[in-house]
Amino acid sequence: MNGILVIDKPKGMTSQQVVGRVKKILGVKKVGHTGTLDPDVDGVLPLCIGQATRLAEYLLDQSKAYAAELTLGYSTDTQDASGEIVERVAHVSVTEAEIRAAFDKFCGEIEQVPPAFSALKINGRRAYDLARQGERVALPPRRVTIYELAITELELDCELPRVRFRVECSKGTYVRTLCHDIGQTLGIPAHMSRLTRTRSGPFTLQMAHSLDVIGQAAAEGRIADYLLPPSVAVADFPCYVVTDRQARRVFNGLEMSFSAAGQERETGERIRLESASGQLLAIYRVVDSDGQTIRTKPEKVFNA
CATH class of the missing domain: 3.30.2350.10 (Pseudouridine synthase)
Known part of the structure; x- marks a missing residue:
């Protein structure tokens, strides 16, 4: 299967x-x-x-996409609703304009420090294991990309204001950290109160x-x-359909060459090779292209 x-x-x-x-x-x-x-x-x-x-x-x-909810008024050690409260304010005063201005600052490429309660490893140990044992966890910041950040609903006339939004982001992005950091920008403790992944x-x-x-x-x-x-998992890789005779070369892990007519391929670019019936045979990587011929080597070959 x-x-x-x-x-x-x-x-x-x-x-x-x-x-x-x-x-x-x-x-x-x-x-x-x-x-x-x-x-x-x-x-x-x-x-x-x-x-x-x-x-x-x-x-x-x-990239991934999410539907999320940010709650203002308190922050937690895990940056989501499951954690222990680490900071709380008695009253939250914030306007829609202030929230939208804060959200705007997090579009595009940003720097993000991953949360201590995460599965990232430090010297071979999970960060969340260290955090649970009370050890200080210092993870280095990294660059992530927020492709889209759109507010879908505001609930401000309440004790703990809520902002619902959708976000499309690069791999490695922590949405709970995004919520925490937006709160920091507003000067109000905040945490992620809900999250649904809508696309992967x-x-x-x-x-x-x-x-x-x-x-x-x-x-x-x-x-x-x-x-x-x-x-379907690699549908964004350019597809080359091979004959049964070429498929035997593929299964033997041999280099493959294709015509470059009308196609530009960069060195290192991945392509997928399929049979005439649509079966995925292999993932190959471009090693050279002289404008006439594209030469490729196997990266992953799947059994016939």
Whole structure:
């Protein structure tokens, strides 16, 4: 069994627990997720099944989109609603104009310090393990990109004002840190109170299915109806269709050359090779292009 299964992850489960549940439902050993979602976060969690697990790294590199809620009035050690309160104000006074001005400052490429309670490693240990033990966690800042940041709803006439928004961002972006930092810009402690991932790479919430639906489909022998082909994970890679004779070269891990007529390919660019029937055979990388011929070498070859 090979392909991509898009799960609508429920709140209250870790991403690894979802993987374990799907392994049991499908009766397979090779299942991997493509980007951790915290237990309190729901939404799109693509799972790679079988040989498709080798495509997970490409999905990790792709952008993500979320529907989020920021609450003003107090901040927490985890920067979300699950943490311990570390700062609180008795009264919040803020205008819509001030909030919109603060949001505008976080569009584009920004510098972000990952939260102490994160899965990042420090000298081989998870940051959240160190933080839970009371150790000081100092993670270096990194550059991330916010492609879109749009306020969808404001709830300001209450004790703890809330801002609901959607965000599209690069890999490695922490939305809870974004909420915390927006609060810092406003001079008001803040935390992320809700988060739903609405898209991961090419996979959207509309494509996602609950674990109950997947379980029922598997029990009825209809799981193929929900399994997407591996090629969907790398649909943004240029596609080259090869003949059966060329496919034998591919499966032997040999270099492949293609006509460059009407196509410009950069050295290092990835392409995908498919059979005439649409089966993903391999991922190749361009090593040279002289304007007439594109020469490529294999990066990942999938079994016939």
